[in-house]
Amino acid sequence: MNRGLVIEFHLDPRTGVAPYLQLVQQVRQALLLGLLSEGDQLPTVKQVVTKIAINPNTVLKAYRDLEREGLVAPKPGVGTFVTKTLGQASLVEHEPLRRELAAWLGRARAAGLTEPGIEAMFQSTLRESGEEEK
Amino acid sequence: MTALLEAHALGMRYGRRRALTDCTLNIPPGHVVGLVGPNGAGKSTLLKLASGFLSPTSGTISVLGNTPGSGTGQLARVGFLAQDAPVYPSLSIADHLRLGARLNPRWDQGFAERRIAQLQLDPTQKAGKLSGGQRAQLALTVAAGKRPEVLLLDEPVASLDPLARRGFLNHLMESVVEDGTSVVLSSHLISDLERVCDYLIVLVSSRVRLAGEVDEITATHHRMVCTRRDPGALPAGLEVVSATHTDRQSTFVVRSDAPLPAGDWAAERLSMEDLVLTYMEAADSAAAEPATSATSTGSAAGAGSTEGAEVAR
Structure with a gap:
């Protein structure tokens, strides 16, 4: 029944993460893991909603988000296709960013922040910068 | 675009008891609407008013631009599934489909038969012998088989086990995708509503406390x-x-x-x-x-x- 489908979605209601974001994250993760690569077709909206009982607009919203990120593109009447491969290469590309973060974490600890404190600061700053972008 | 449901100062009294008070709503079309609130908050009353089973004691309500229950045209556009998915116990599944075909001008027999086959139900079986989940699926099949533009469902999954519940919601969402059906459904299971709804109404003590797009x-x-x-x-x-x-x-x-x-x-x-x-x-x-x-x-x-x-x- 699942032949021809490249990936399958799931939803965890307990995470508190919006359902559309969970789908976005699962596609991104599949790209990072190499489960999806350029040219693959994502499940159609109908396939997703009949599989995991989810609002079709949620799936459309997730796919639009991925499209905005340049990861997928819709082919009208056919479906949504992966346009970019996110392999290990992308993590390597961002190594300088990772090193900056590690250095920042060192400074935060030196300033007396504990892990929960660091997490709280990171989460709230992430949210604020996300809201500013909108 | 015509609103899915529009209510203005809508009120309903049963004798001295207020079941719905000063309810004003304007729900755009194409939504799956979740209706949530404690028992006795007025959810069933609102759904019965929207389907035309009840007439309001004050205010106005329109569904897809018309007064609920006003004529056969409006009745054909609205599907209503009452609480506990009522079916006729002594009639077979095939009888239910026949009944649907006779009573509904836009009945889609092919769809209904496909759905029953998909559910792996025997058309000759009496509805009284079905499990709770199968009964709910049969009731949904009849309601969706009339090809309504909006489906009103009163706690359709309340008595179902988790697997049957998921199966029911899967089929419901399939109708939403395939036919663009709008849905208003009441439920106590917020995790279900979170999955399937993109519009939410919170009713408490006969009043609307919150209504809007989930996002x-x-x-x-x-x-x-x-x-x-x-x-x-x-x-x-x-x-x-x-x-x-x-x-x-x-x-x-x-x-x-x-x-x-x-x-x-x-x-x-x-x-x-x-x-x-x-x-x-x-x-x-x-x-x-x-x-x-x-x-x-x-x-x-x-x-x-x-x-x-x-x-x-």
């Missing part, structure tokens, strides 16, 4: 935790939905259309479940203690608290 609702509500203070000390423009205090700490749930300003508080988004519970509790405490409602709840939940109290007693 907008979750984006505009925040939980703020800070040192103890009065709601009045919060920045202007925040509508306080609920406030609780300890000796040192205050926790507010606020609604703000603009992004929350930065300040000496921790802020986070609420899950749909927490949000719904907050509105239910706020309405509840407003009803129980009308004297303190002005300070502990904001204008949305606090409005009309005296009448809420009347109903609660």
Whole structure:
């Protein structure tokens, strides 16, 4: 029944993460893991909603988000296709960013922040910068 | 575009009891609407008013632009599934489909037969011998087989086990995708509503406490935790939905259309479940203690608290 489908979605209601974001994250993760690569077709909206009982607009919203990120593109009447491969290469590309973060974490600890404190600061700053972008 | 459901100052009384009070709604078409609230809040009444089973005692309601139950054309456009998925126990599944075909001008026999086959049900079986999940699926098949533009479902999954519930919702969402059917469904299972709904209505003690698109609702509500203070000390423009205090700490749930300003508080988004519970509790405490409602709840939940109290007693 699942032949021809490249990936399958799931939803965890307990995470508190919006359902559309969970789908976005699962596609991104599949790209990072190499489960999806350029040219693959994502499940159609109908396939997703009949599989995991989810609002079709949620799936459309997730796919639009991925499209905005340049990861997928819709082919009208056919479906949504992966346009970019996110392999290990992308993590390597961002190594300088990772090193900056590690250095920042060192400074935060030196300033007396504990892990929960660091997490709280990171989460709230992430949210604020996300809201500013909108 | 014509609204899926429009209500203006809609009210319903059964004798002296108010089942629905001053209900004003304007739901755009193409939505899957979740209707949530405690037992006796007025959910079934609203669905019966929308299907034309009941006529309001005050105010107006229209579904897809017309008065509910006004003529066969309107009846064909609206499907209604009453609580506990009623079927005729002594009639077979095939009989139910035949009944559907005779009674509904837009009946789609091919769809109904496909659905029954998909469910692996024997058409000759009597409906009384079906399990709860199968009965609900048969009732949904008949309701969807008439090809309505909107399906009104009163707690359709309440009595189903988790697997049957998922199966039911899968089929419901399939109808939404394939035919663009709009849906209004009541349920106590917020995790289900969170999956399938993109519009939410919270009803408590006969009044609408919250109504809107899920995305907008979750984006505009925040939980703020800070040192103890009065709601009045919060920045202007925040509508306080609920406030609780300890000796040192205050926790507010606020609604703000603009992004929350930065300040000496921790802020986070609420899950749909927490949000719904907050509105239910706020309405509840407003009803129980009308004297303190002005300070502990904001204008949305606090409005009309005296009448809420009347109903609660």
